[in-house]
Amino acid sequence: MNIRQLEAFRATVTAGTVNGAAEMLGTSQSTVSRLIGHLERSLALTLFDRANGRLVPTPEGHLIFEQAEHAYRSYARIQELAADVRQNRVGQIAISCMPALGLGFLPGVIKAFCEKYPGVSVSLEIQSSARVEDWIAAQQTDFGLAELPFSRADVAVDEFCRVPYYAIVPPGHPLAARRELQPLDFDGMPFISMTSVCQVRHHVDQFFDAHGVRRVTHLETSYLQAVCEFVHLGMGVALADPFTVHANFGRVEARVMSPSLDFGVGLLYPRHRPLSKVCRTFITFLREYRDRCFAEVAARCND
Structure with a gap:
């Protein structure tokens, strides 16, 4: 049994005919008939009475249909959630950050990010650089920003900036x-x-x-x-x-x-836990704002 078989079964019950189910699914009648046949054999049940060109669900078919509806809705929710994740419409980001970036720079970045991705929730912990490293090692946060250098084996470090x-x-x-x-x-x-x-x-x-x-x-x-x-x-x-x-x-x-x-800052994250898509998107966003910040400071100091 697979989701395509359940989709064909659900569509056939809803439409009342194989032809109607095929139109709903955008496929051929033979494909729908084949999927229903596979489903009946896998379940060892007769799901339809076939009479006068219509398919009428058997009592067993009605029972299976109720569960198929639940499964289909769950499947649809998974597809919707996957689309939301791909588009960064949902997600959570936990950041641990040294005060130099956490008190002035990062709140502005978070504001701009949340305006673009309002469905994402963000948690910001402002701590000393040593404490940021401890939190990353304990996997209490997704990633952190702390003053370099660091050398713990369980913490991965990318250079965020050296200015x-x-x-x-x-x-x-x-x-x-x-x-x-x-x-x-x-x-x-x-x-x-x-x-x-x-x-x-x-x-x-x-x-x-x-x-x-x-x-x-x-x-x-x-x-x-x-x-x-x-x-x-x-x-x-x-x-x-x-x-x-x-x-x-x-x-x-x-x-x-x-x-x-x-002044060197590292981007820290747990070595054995991959960053989520929304975290990677935020880090790209963060680097863009970093470059803009540096350019504005350099221009201001050269006036």
């Missing part, structure tokens, strides 16, 4: 008059740092130490968004990734650093 940090200063600050800044420009400056538990803090400290720069670091915080707020308030200068810079256009002035410090 330079920008210098950020308050609007009207003397350094804002320059198109490009150097590490020595920060010597003796009040500098807003990340806390020591943040991976980026150590990279920034090593960067300035390597250039012999002594900053005044009396203020630190665990979120780059808060760093930007302190810079906006005139409490110091800092370095920020382009995603955070983009989210703070008009609040801080960003300038290119030369030499620069790289």
Whole structure:
């Protein structure tokens, strides 16, 4: 027994004739007759009484028809669901993301994605990069964005981006008059740092130490968004990734650093669990917005 046999049986009961069933299914009468014959033999039941050119369901045929209707509706629902999945009309996406992208950049991407695919639900967990890795390893989320590097065997990593940090200063600050800044420009400056538990803090400290720069670091915080707020308030200068810079256009002035410090982000996902189609579609969407973000920041800093 197969679904084509049930379709032919259902259509014949509904139409009352093999000819009518063939028209409903867009096939030939001989095909319908053959399918019904196969179904009767596979079930070892007579499903129709044949009289005066019409097929009348037997009592057994009526019983089978009731179940065939249920099966057909389930089959139709599967086809509809498959079409919805192909078109990203349904689905769920669970994302775990580091704060630098999760607080400013990613909400805008999710908004645009949900406007295009309103049937998709999205969950966003904002966590430290180390915590993102733990969640991916435990398969508690579909994919994540976290600062590189990572090397766990159970976590697959694709490079999402590797771009330079920008210098950020308050609007009207003397350094804002320059198109490009150097590490020595920060010597003796009040500098807003990340806390020591943040991976980026150590990279920034090593960067300035390597250039012999002594900053005044009396203020630190665990979120780059808060760093930007302190810079906006005139409490110091800092370095920020382009995603955070983009989210703070008009609040801080960003300038290119030369030499620069790289900001690397990985796209993490469980190594032994494939990404769903809707997740792959979102990641393509995400990369398009990433490129747009970088282009807008570069253009703004070169004005």
